[in-house]
Amino acid sequence: MNFIEGFTFERSSGVAFYGAGFLTNAAFLQLATRWPQVSRRWREADAALADYGRPRGLHARLRLTAASLMCFALVEHVLANITNLVTSVTCSSGGFDWLRRYCQRAYPQVFSLVAYDHGRCLVFWATNVIDTFAWNFMDLFVMLLSMVLAARFHQLNSRLHALRGKMLTQNEWRRLREDYDTLCQLTRDVDSSVCNIVLLSCANNLYFICLQLFNSLKPMRHWGAVYFYVSFAVLFGRTIAVLFLAARVNDQSKGPLPVLFQVPSDSYCVEVERLMDQVIWDEVAFTGLKFFSITRKLILTVAGTIATYEVVLLQLNDVNAFSRTEQQSLNSTEPTVHASAGLGGMPASGPPTFTVILKDILTWYTPEPVLAAVQAVFMHNNGSPSAATEQEQSTAPVFMAGAPPTKDGLEAMDTESASPPPPTTPGDGSWWPDNDPGGY
Structure with a gap:
């Protein structure tokens, strides 16, 4: 130590x-x-x-x-x-x-x-x-x-x-x-x-x-x-x-x-x-x-203080044990693909950060039209993504800029037969940039 x-x-x-x-x-x-x-x-x-x-x-x-x-x-x-x-x-x-x-x-x-x-x-x-x-x-x-x-x-x-x-x-x-x-x-x-x-x-x-x-x-x-x-x-x-x-x-x-x-x-x-x-x-x-x-009253006060400390300590220990169990469960969970949002998951490399949690909240609870509109805005501001190789596509970030996903595109993602092209550099249309501190 x-x-x-x-x-x-x-x-x-x-x-x-x-x-x-x-x-x-x-x-x-x-x-x-x-x-x-x-x-x-x-x-x-x-x-x-x-x-x-x-x-x-x-x-x-x-x-x-x-x-x-x-x-x-x-x-x-x-x-x-x-x-x-x-x-x-x-x-x-x-x-x-x-x-x-x-x-x-x-x-x-x-x-x-x-x-x-x-x-x-x-x-x-x-x-x-x-x-x-x-x-x-x-x-x-x-x-x-x-x-x-x-x-x-x-x-x-x-x-x-x-x-x-x-x-x-x-x-x-x-x-x-x-x-x-x-x-x-x-x-x-x-x-x-x-x-x-x-x-x-x-x-x-x-x-x-x-x-x-x-x-x-x-x-x-x-x-x-x-x-x-x-x-x-x-x-x-x-x-x-x-x-x-x-x-x-x-x-x-x-x-x-x-x-x-x-x-x-x-x-x-x-x-x-x-x-x-x-x-x-x-x-x-x-x-x-x-x-x-x-005095004898002080003895009761000290005993009550010690008992309160022990109760709080046990509660904190239970919370810490629960947190460790939940973290192990998160680390061992396989990635999930959210087809309705045009999202592909990758396993986390460490404890979930604030960025990761915010990303999940936006993915799960934001309506699809809003996500599509935001994607369109980012595509308009940052330009179209460049071409990428098949190997780069397999390791692409979770959310890509581009046109709103169509029905055919969603079905293609579900069957893993097609995927949107990834950006080649941070900030060129990526919703979550490669240098995300809590990245997947």
């Missing part, structure tokens, strides 16, 4: 992958400059919530999530390399030719522009590994941050549920409201630092899901089919995990509402009202560069 032949959706995968890898590395470098402030703010929040203790089982869940995601990513990456390697070894001519074919197959966007070299191959292999790790780490980073913040909100919700229906003083309600506000402010501070990473994660995953759905319409065999299904399962599962875990922060931030709605009248105070207003009107969630908030 020559990458420079044309930039299509299929060939954009390499540009999207390496472009997203570059942007991801740049985003984490930018985050590194802000991380001391984020860490300090997080320590202050932990100190304010010290009496809640550490969330139970959080460390184990974080380790399990990280190990699972990286293992699935490793399996997917190894399968991708095995698929390219098997094809390269099969097509190699011996020696280290398999390495050249492997690199040209794995990095067509590079080696279609520059000559192959073992050093370049090693550099781009290392770049591919780094960008693959950055892509997976980006999703893992968002998932781990979401799990920690959601666990903190869950602690506060558990305490509120434990105090449901009890009489609390205004100071106790104020302390609960301040704890909730601390978590909300911490979430906003973290989101302001990682919102660009969240946007990259969502956009990258959505793009590659659409690309995999596009590739699903192609025939696959052996290792290619195995890699496709594993890759799509890992990609789809990881995307769902990122969205659900990030949306869980917003879900947990709305957790206090059921308890606040059941506060006894004797315990109701201005602090309860303030806390209720903050829970209802303050949207606490991760955002994609402030363009959208990750």
Whole structure:
């Protein structure tokens, strides 16, 4: 595949992958400059919530999530390399030719522009590994941050549920409201630092899901089919995990509402009202560069977008298949002689052009007297056609100038016993000149 032949959706995968890898590395470098402030703010929040203790089982869940995601990513990456390697070894001519074919197959966007070299191959292999790790780490980073913040909100919700229906003083309600506000402010501070990473994660995953759905319409065999299904399962599962875990922060931030709605009248105070207003009107969630908030509604929107794309893709695929079938049928059809219009057909040499279609429309739907009159006008303007040999007559253009066809002439054409003399040069009376770009 020559990458420079044309930039299509299929060939954009390499540009999207390496472009997203570059942007991801740049985003984490930018985050590194802000991380001391984020860490300090997080320590202050932990100190304010010290009496809640550490969330139970959080460390184990974080380790399990990280190990699972990286293992699935490793399996997917190894399968991708095995698929390219098997094809390269099969097509190699011996020696280290398999390495050249492997690199040209794995990095067509590079080696279609520059000559192959073992050093370049090693550099781009290392770049591919780094960008693959950055892509997976980006999703893992968002998932781990979401799990920690959601666990903190869950602690506060558990305490509120434990105090449901009890009489609390205004100071106790104020302390609960301040704890909730601390978590909300911490979430906003973290989101302001990682919102660009969240946007990259969502956009990258959505793009590659659409690309995999596009590739699903192609025939696959052996290792290619195995890699496709594993890759799509890992990609789809990881995307769902990122969205659900990030949306869980917003879900947990709305957790206090059921308890606040059941506060006894004797315990109701201005602090309860303030806390209720903050829970209802303050949207606490991760955002994609402030363009959208990750909630459960967004997950349904993304799922609907993917489903719409797949339906449109299937329809376009059906249309393309129908067009190819019709074209094959047109190319295999024998020429037809239209005696009533004085027309002889010849097989098309390629796809029907606008000129060919226009010619057929004029031939089929124009009345015979009109065609005869037009022929007479062209004969009068361009002069009489010159004589031609029998061989030239057999390859003459479809429509000739001359006198209107008579009954005897039409019968002669039907029996292929006579044909009008062809013009010798373009423009000397020919209805369709020899240099017709869509000629028969």
